[in-house]
Amino acid sequence: MTQSLVDYLVENEPAFRKARLPALYSDFQTQRTLNPDGYQANISAWRKALGHIVGSGLAPAGRAAAPNLFVLQSDEQLLRALESKQYGRPLALGAVVREALAAKDLIPLREFLDAKESIYRRPWSVWNLASWTMKQLGVADMLKKDSLPPGQFVVVSNVEEVGQAFSAQNGPIAATLTRFERTFSKAHFYQTFNDQLLDGKHLSPTDMDVLLLFLSRDKSAIAYDGTTIKILSPSDSSNPPEPTEITPEDTSIAQLKELLTSLTHQTALLTARIEQLTAQAKQALSKANRPAALAALRSKKLAESTLERRLATAGQLEDVAARIEQAADNIQLVQVMEASGAALESLHAQVGGVERVEEVVDRLREQMAAVDEVGSILAESAGTVVVDEEEIDDELAALEGEERRVVEERERVAREERERVEAEELRGRLEGVGKVPEGEPMEGPEVEAARAAAKAVKRDVKDAEDLMSRLSLKEGSDV
Template identity: 75%
Template sequence: MSQSLLDYLVEHEPAFRKARLPALYSDFQTQRTLNPDGYQANVSAWRRALAQIARSGLAPAGRASAPNLFVLHSDEQLLHALESKQYGRPLALGAVLQEALTAKDLIPLREFLDAKDSIYHRPWSVWSLAAWTMKQLGVSDMLRRDNLPKGQFVVVANVEEAGKAFGELSLATERSSFERTFSKAHFYRTFNDQLVDGRQLSETDMEVLLKFLSRDKGAILYDGNTVKIKTPGAQEPAEITDQDASIAQLKELLASLTHQTALLGKRIDVLAAQAKQAVAKNNRVAALAALRSKKLAESTLERRFATVNQLEEVAARIEQAADNAQLVRVMEASGEALRSLHAQVGGAERVEEVVGRLREQMAAADEVGSILAESAGTVVVDEVEIDDELAALEDEEKRKAEEAERARREAEQANEAEQLRRRLEAAGEVPAGVIEGKKKEKEEMQAAEDMMSRMSLKEDS
């Protein structure tokens, strides 16, 4: 196991490349003062490695029946699991755990569960100030024991990662107040394999996570038996209520009965198959026994289904009542907000007074602007002259367009005459009358266009 655990770290932790393993397994505590950067780099690498092996479920579980993903069990088993035939045991692992405990990256399990204040709360006191001073002077390093701290320690980084995954999962699914309420056991069955890469959380892990989400993140309400997921921005009671506990018990019972109906359905199928097999073997006694058991199971299943249907109806009514209560709270809060805003406005009379003053000030501003404009010698613009100038510009633009169109037509006619001449030349002699006729037709079209242009100009003028 020891070599496989080291191989896992070499594969998954970038800092545990083979070139660094001799330094990481050495007693690098002497570097604390001689090479502080190298010392901190080794400590950081080991702290990430310990979190990784705990999260992967490969760390020794001690006396626990299942591995903990959020709790690291530190004792001789951990040293033995990390031991390597080539590099031996990690000689500075005790110093690494001491550093992690000081930085609150590792917290003793019992201290974590019993703490009333958030783990992120760092109160300054005489003792903490003295400890900080001793650390800065190096006295605490000289007094520090190098032995491996023994016990169970919460890996804060792993709990934070699971808390982030839970937050994303909660935001991705819209739930009513009824759906956000669970018993502890129901919450465990629902989320134990959805937060850490599909791995199963132990009961200890779940207790740590519930304490973290309720005390340190404020994402849930939790009283030891009932869990309620909070909705950001919603106005809800700050504690688990009797209604929440009742809803949690109802959901737990409904889940249990639903599971029982599934088991009874499978048992009925098995008993039916046994009865068929007994009949096929002419074993009448076994067939009758299987059919009696099947009949009893069917009767039990029918009663279970009736109970489940009744509980589902009760759950639906409770959910509707909870939604109505939430709606009433929102409407009440909205009414208070409107009342406060109306009080700030001061009623219709005050609004009329404000609007009247605003109109007076706007009129005064207009009067001041007019006086300033007169004093600056405002120039009066003759709109008739502007219209005449615009008409002249438009006539000029129209003449340019007509000339361009006439030039285009002349070019097209010349091109057509040239093409006709070439085709006649290719066919034989070009009749003179054809060319003269084309020229005469061109001159007549030109005269007609000039006459239309002059008539258009006269109409515009």
């Protein structure tokens, strides 16, 4: 494990290049005053490396059954895990941990869990000011030992990363979920979100305690009382602020949801058990093993009876859950209506009532009338001619009549021109036809056709003459 952990740092940490390993594994505490930049670079490299080692699950877990992803176990086992065959143990690791503790990048686990105020609140005091001064002068470092501080320390950067992932996943949809859907028991929350927060990694119970406290106390993303969790919904004008404390109703909802989840899991197991026993019974019959088949069928009947009871209980709980959701919706509706009523009352108070509105409108009308009166007086004093609207209307009508007569005259001239052209065309056609020859009467179809054509020509001639006469009359009248 020792070599694999060192190899992990070389492969995954840019600051842990092989050329940098001698400096990182040396006792670089003397560089604090001689080479401050180099000292801070080494400290920063180790602090990031420790956080990544813990987050990857490769850090020694001590007596814990599973590695913690948020808590660093600082002890002799950590030094052995980081030991290099070529460079030995990191001699300045104690200084790295102390610097991280001073910067609040690492926080003792017990202190983190017991803190009542946010870890981001750091009030200045006389002792803090004195400590800071001693640190700047290098006195504090001389009073401390070079050994690695033992204990369990929360890696704040790891917790912040997962907290941001939780907020990104659940923050946008929290406003669309009901109070029932956003409430969980601690066990149910652990079961629901454990595999969603880190890709392919599971949080230990200690990690979950740290995360829940961080989300509730330091980020105000959830409400948490140690047993019940409620994801807080962002408030807006249509959604009144939600209580940030856990209520007895929240605890009941969480217990109900946990029981429903348990029953759902049990019904799935019982269904699979029934299918298994059915297959066993068929297999026993195929082998002529009647007692085994009967035993499998008896177990199947018991499982079916248990499944039926579980399903009935789950149905009752689902009905209760639906009623709880309905009641919660009613409460929210009443709250919204109450807030809306208060808003309308406030706006109405700002308006001042009907009497004030009528008074404002009357004053406005008076002022508008005064403006008109002042305008009239100024117009008269300036010698402005008052325009007679009736005269304008008469003049407009005369212009429209003149325009209409011009259009009609233009249309008449165009129509007469078309008639003259048609008459000329008809006269040409008549001249081309000529007269029908006189002589002895003839018989036959040709004669009948000729007679019909002659009659048509005569009609055309008569129509042409009438048209020409009308044209002559019109021309004379125009003259």
